[in-house]
Amino acid sequence: MFKKQQLTKTECSQSMQAIKDALQVLSGKWKLPIILALSDGPLRFKELQRAVNNITPKILSKELKELELNEFVERTVHATSPVTVEYNLTPYSGTLEKLIAELQSWGLQHRQYIFSKSKMRKAVEA
Amino acid sequence: MFKKQQLTKTECSQSMQAIKDALQVLSGKWKLPIILALSDGPLRFKELQRAVNNITPKILSKELKELELNEFVERTVHATSPVTVEYNLTPYSGTLEKLIAELQSWGLQHRQYIFSKSKMRKAVEA
DNA sequence: CCGTATCCGCGGTGATACTG
DNA sequence: CAGTATCACCGCGGATACGG
Numbered sequence A, B: 001m002f003k004k005q006q007l008t009k010t011e012c013s014q015s016m017q018a019i020k021d022a023l024q025v026l027s028g029k030w031k032l033p034i035i036l037a038l039s040d041g042p043l044r045f046k047e048l049q050r051a052v053n054n055i056t057p058k059i060l061s062k063e064l065k066e067l068e069l070n071e072f073v074e075r076t077v078h079a080t081s082p083v084t085v086e087y088n089l090t091p092y093s094g095t096l097e098k099l100i101a102e103l104q105s106w107g108l109q110h111r112q113y114i115f116s117k118s119k120m121r122k123a124v125e126a
Numbered sequence C: 001c002c003g004t005a006t007c008c009g010c011g012g013t014g015a016t017a018c019t020g
Numbered sequence D: 001c002a003g004t005a006t007c008a009c010c011g012c013g014g015a016t017a018c019g020g
Helices: A009-026 A031-038 A045-051 A057-069 A091-125 B009-026 B031-038 B045-051 B057-069 B091-125
Strands: A073-078 A084-089 B073-078 B084-089
Touching: A009 A031, A009 A091, A009 B009, A009 B031, A009 B091, A031 A045, A031 A057, A031 A073, A031 A084, A031 A091, A031 B009, A045 A057, A045 A084, A057 A073, A084 A091, A091 B009, A091 B091, B009 B031, B009 B091, B031 B045, B031 B057, B031 B073, B031 B084, B031 B091, B045 B057, B045 B084, B057 B073
Parallel strands: none
Antiparallel strands: A073 A084, B073 B084
16 A cells, blocks of 8 residues: 555664654654744743743753754753753754645645544434 | 744644644554554454554554544454454555655654764764 | 752553453 | 453653752
C-alpha cells in the first residue's frame, strides 16, 4: 500500500525510526504552543509561562531543554540583576515549516472527512 | 517565523486543532507499526499480534478501534468456525502517504543534523 | 526572576486469566 | 481464534514550595 518496492528489515526499521524521531519532536501538549508563542519574537521564561496557558515551570523547563537539544530554541542569559533569560527560535526551526503545514492540511481535511461521514450516518438513521 | 500574515485567535486555534488531530492519529507506540504491518496485505487478529512485537490483545483491540474510527482500517468477519476476522487498510489510509513521507524525510535529515552537531562538539573538545 | 525539589493523582500499558 | 476483565505498576504532568 505504502511502498511498492520491498524494503529490507533494516531499511524498514530505519524508516520507522525516522518517523518516530519526527513525531517525538512535535508530540506532547506543549511543544507546538511554545514554538508558536516564540514565533512572534523572543520571550523570557515568565512571559512564556503566561503565553502558554500558565504551564507549570517544571514542565516548561523540561520542554525548553528538549527544544534546545533539538536546536529549535536558543537560550541567552543577560547578566542583569536579577538575571533575565531570553528564548528565541533558531533558523533551523524553520525546517519544520513544511512538515507543520502538511500536518495542518491533512488534519483539516481529515476532520472534514470524518465529520461528513458521521453526518451521512445520521441521515441514514433518520 | 512561521506565518507572516497575522492570524485571528480563531484561525490560529483551528490551525492548532488540525495539527493536534493529525498528531493524535499517528502518535503512540502502535499505530504506525500496525498500519505498516497491514500494508503488505490483510491480517487476522492473532497474526497482527505476532507481526507487531507481541502487542497485548487489549491494546491491539483498542488501537484497532481507533484506526477503524478514523477509517484507516476495515474489519471483516468471516462466518467460519471458529470465526476469523480480517483487518485490512482502506483506500482512505492512502491519504496518509504524503504526510508519512514528510515525517520520514524530516526525521532522517534531523537525525543527521543532530548527529553532525554532536560530532562537531566532540571534535572541539578534543 | 529563573528555575529545581517534592509530593501526588491519574491515565495508559502490560501480565494474566478468562469468556464466547 | 477473537476479544474482554481484572489487577498492578510506572511515569507524566500538575500543585506547591523552595533555592540561587
